Amino acid sequence: MNKLRGRPRGNPPTKDLITEAARGLFLRHGYRGTTVRAIAAEAGVDSALISYHFGSKQGLFGVVTQVQCARSLALGPALAGDPEGLPDRLLQAVTDLWDDTGFNRLAVQNEDVMRVFREYLDQEVLARIAEYLGGPDATDRATAAVTVIGGLIFTRYLNPLPTLARLSSADVRRILAPTLHAALRPRPRSRSHLHHGLRRPARPAPAGRG
Amino acid sequence: MNKLRGRPRGNPPTKDLITEAARGLFLRHGYRGTTVRAIAAEAGVDSALISYHFGSKQGLFGVVTQVQCARSLALGPALAGDPEGLPDRLLQAVTDLWDDTGFNRLAVQNEDVMRVFREYLDQEVLARIAEYLGGPDATDRATAAVTVIGGLIFTRYLNPLPTLARLSSADVRRILAPTLHAALRPRPRSRSHLHHGLRRPARPAPAGRG
DNA sequence: GGCCGATATTCCACCGTGATGAATAAATTA
């Protein structure tokens, strides 16, 4: 158990031991479910070394996910083909990233504030827009609209990308207007009428935990 | 100092004391910067009462922000007018919420996982899409596209709304395709050609904080 | 080679955090 204090002999690959242990534990138990002490135990090192080498648990998580992210999302293929199919290929790339890799396991197990936005967007905004629109494809259109709105919230406010944050509100509205218009536009009745498929959230608010 | 143990006489408005203290502190110092003990001290109650009455710090934050949110974002007016102007009114409502109220103060003090996505979306995805598109309005179109993509990431993966999460990947692509198409479509040269106003990120990566 | 200060890496003790459980007492209900 008790090793001697001070720097050990040789140059043990402590950082690598930690990142490997962390990757495994983060994948198995998520961010919140993984404790610094557990990572340290798995790696066979003192828990203080995680702060020392990576600054913090989040710093370690950032290192682990950055690697995972760069390895997984290949933007190249999506940008290679004809311009007409670009939107589809981009969407495909994003969905593939989360569907095929273990990436979602790593992503934000849950950072508190999110619950508020999640419930509000889903139970209030989406439901009311769908109700306003009416018709068979109302939920589809509302879903698309909420995605755009959620994207605006995410990329400009919650987690501001510099490019988005620099814009004035008016610029944002000008740039996003056509997009949201399209999201809300009635869908042409496609020949394969597998339509609807979506259900409205039904209950207004189960009140959760009160 | 030492009050007697057990239930106090009368029915003191403990919950209200706590929410008021919490609102003030969250606004002044953000979520992370506000400790449960500080809220309890400000409210003049034992810190365990926060867990008791609200389940957790997050629960309390949820209550406080939900009120703030419902009070600030008036969805009604946006849904009142003509359908043609709906997208603009929705965008207006969202931007107003963050621009005019102190709402952004409440939002995510910073959950550093976000940094990964922020840098990646801004420096990689947005820049490369703009480069691919070319032309005077390339950055506008790329910005709109990144918003949609960021919205997809946010509402489906990072912070999954139940309605979005229930969908298959194929459904997501089908629903979002027209929206992303519109985001990427070249903008009609508006009569007032006050020149796009947007600049490309210019430097590829200022390296920030390393 | 041999010493020596600067720097790097480790262990340990400890801090403040959010949260829980036992003890306690008032309020409410039967």
Add this chain to the structure above:
DNA sequence: TAATTTATTCATCACGGTGGAATATCGGCC
């Protein structure tokens, strides 16, 4: 009044993180 439910205090937990002591490596100098 007796039983039950609700509201509070206090002790204590595991958590993430920090600072200091200990011990190694590294670079320069003789």
